[in-house]
Each structure stands twice: as C-alpha cells, then as structure tokens.
Amino acid sequence: MHLDHGPTRRAFLRALRARTRDAQDISQQRLTTLRQELGRREQQEDRLLNIRLNEEIEATTYTQKSTDLRDEIARLKALIEDCDRERVREADTAIKVFELSQALEDKWVTAEAAEKRRLMEIICLNWTLDGVTLVLTMRKPFDVLAEGPSLMIGRGNRI
Numbered sequence: 001m002h003l004d005h006g007p008t009r010r011a012f013l014r015a016l017r018a019r020t021r022d023a024q025d026i027s028q029q030r031l032t033t034l035r036q037e038l039g040r041r042e043q044q045e046d047r048l049l050n051i052r053l054n055e056e057i058e059a060t061t062y063t064q065k066s067t068d069l070r071d072e073i074a075r076l077k078a079l080i081e082d083c084d085r086e087r088v089r090e091a092d093t094a095i096k097v098f099e100l101s102q103a104l105e106d107k108w109v110t111a112e113a114a115e116k117r118r119l120m121e122i123i124c125l126n127w128t129l130d131g132v133t134l135v136l137t138m139r140k141p142f143d144v145l146a147e148g149p150s151l152m153i154g155r156g157n158r159i
Contacts, residue, residue: 013098016098020091023090024087024090027086027087031080031084034076034079037076038076038080041072041076042073044069045066045069048062048065100122104119123139124137124139125139
C-alpha cells in the first residue's frame with residue numbers, strides 16, 4: 001500500500017515517531033543510569049587505590065576488591081555499548097518499517113507464498129478465529145494503516 005500522500009501517511013508517521021521517541025526516551029534513561037553507576041564504580045576504584053597507596057589495606061584485600069571493581073566496570077561498559085547499539089537498531093528498524101509500508105502492496109502482489117507468510121509475521125501480532133472469520137491483530141504502527149484515515153466530512157461526521 002502506497003502512503004505517498006494524505007492523512008494515512010501522516011498518521012502512520014506520527015505513530016512511528018511516537019513509538020521511536022518512547023523507545024529512545026527509555027533507552028536514554030537506561031544509559032544515564034548505567035553511566036552514573038559506572039562513574040560511581042570508577043570513583044570507588046580511585047578511592048581504593050588511594051587507600052592502598054596510603055597502606056591502609058593489605059595487598060591481598062586490595063587485589064580482590066580491585067578485581068571485583070574492574071569486573072563490574074567492564075560489565076557496565078558492555079551494557080552501555082549494548083544500549084548504544086540497541087538505539088541504532090531502533091532507528092534502523094523505524095526506517096525499515098516506513099520503507100516496508102511504502103512498498104507493501106507491490107511486495108505482496110509479487111511475493112511467493114513464503115515471503116507473504118514472512119510479511120504477515122512482520123505486520124501481524126496475532127491471528128484468532130471468530131467463528132469462520134480470521135481476525136488479525138496488527139503490530140504497531142501497522143495498526144494505523146489497517147484502520148485507515150479518520151476523515152471529517154460535512155459538519156464533523158467521521159467516516
């Protein structure tokens with residue numbers, strides 16, 4: 001289905017932007033928390049080194065605590081990198097979703113059965129039977145496409 005113009009395209013873009021913005025906000029909050037925790041661990045590592053340099057703790061105690069802190073710092077850095085990669089994946093996914101929506105009708109018409117099944121798995125969240133009718137539950141933001149535009153006609157009646 002081509003969404004080159006009109007209310008459906010704008011609604012789809014709004015839904016896509018909102019979902020992407022929400023995911024980015026959550027990711028940013030997680031990144032902030034992880035970076036704060038990393039900063040605390042690095043400060044602890046510095047304090048521990050100063051305590052050892054002042055000979056206030058034994059070498060074996062220092063070694064054990066230092067190793068624990070370095071492991072925790074490495075773990076936090078890996079989580080931060082994962083979070084950064086996830087943000088990039090989210091942006092790529094948003095672009096791919098929009099591109100798919102632009103060419104979906106053409107893809108469907110020319111697709112083989114396996115490709116049509118894959119398109120349905122991408123677009124649909126669930127299928128249920130209501131008597132003899134197959135009812136599709138669309139994934140966001142494709143649900144906006146399924147509903148179509150909400151147009152005002154006449155004196156405000158919606159179609």
